[in-house]
Amino acid sequence: MEINIEKKQAWNDISDEDKKTNYFIYDYLDKSYKIKKQGTVYLLKNKTSKIIIDETTIHKMYKLSTIQSLSTNAYISNFLLKSLRNKWTIEKKQDDYILTKKHRGKKEYFSTSYLTCFMENNF
DSSP: OOOOOOOOOOGGGSOHHHHHHHHHHHHHHHTTOEEEEETTEEEEEOSSOEEEEEHHHHHHHOOGGGOOOOSSOHHHHHHHHHHHHTTOEEEEETTEEEEEOOBTTBOOOOOHHHHHHHHHHHO
8 A cells, every 4th residue: 555645744843852853763764674662762672782872862963954854755755653653663675664563472464544544643
């Protein structure tokens, strides 16, 4: 299923803290990390390393003057950030973002109605 998002949000409408967090997320997704938020920290894993980092540290890592507007629109950036805050795990494979969430240790397949609800909750 492919969903096209018509509504776009301007980069200037995003808070400075969320800009820094979004930049961090994109940077590590591009480095083949899976990212999950657990409590106040982000867990990042790839085949060889694991990183645990809190938002305050992320915000100190970047200066706004060095962060350029992300190539993806701000609406998608906020979607990914909100999904992480709602306990989804995100990874990037080529140009696709894959969101997963554990459900009693089982693999679940969701109906179209669930996907619609998911989109409404996270956009």
